Amino acid sequence: QKEVEQDPGPLSVPEGAIVSLNCTYSNSAFQYFMWYRQYSRKGPELLMYTYSSGNKEDGRFTAQVDKSSKYISLFIRDSQPSDSATYLCAMSSNTGNQFYFGTGTSLTVIP
């Protein structure tokens, strides 16, 4: 079983839609949860990070962590064509410096 599972998509939505991106994980020791956005031919860009459970909101983006279900989500409201990218989830535990990444979900927002 992989440490982190992420549906690769691709996901295609019309402009203005609400997008839900998800990852599941198996290691209950994970405490730090991150979402990265990667545009084509660019490096991953940190979008959101949260510690432990709960929600975090930043503009149109909301990150949710449900540790009891080992499930994290990223919601994008009022999606824009500029949101078209690959979204990677990542997580790490309190000990060590190793990060575990999902395979990424490819999102296209159609004008």
Add this chain to the structure above:
Amino acid sequence: SAVISQKPSRDICQRGTSLTIQCQVDSQVTMMFWYRQQPGQSLTLIATANQGSEATYESGFVIDKFPISRPNLTFSTLTVSNMSPEDSSIYLCSVYPSVRETQYFGPGTRLLVL
């Protein structure tokens, strides 16, 4: 956050040759990493570049194939040696600034080996 640059941004190389990728950070950082990203796969950690000492390699990666230098706290190089087409990938450096739980990535180097 940290601003990270990589050189070259892309290259096409012949089988059997070597390529050195440079990573420059705009501030001193303790921890710097090298990753490989292949299509449809998650990021794979190659090694941790340690300043003043030998890099720490992950399982499946060896120093002879991927020698790493880290002469100071703002710079590192990764060499891909004796390349084969299987080495075609995106190579990314990343850093930990003072906030341990976040990691920032460079723009990547796209390598194609013919």
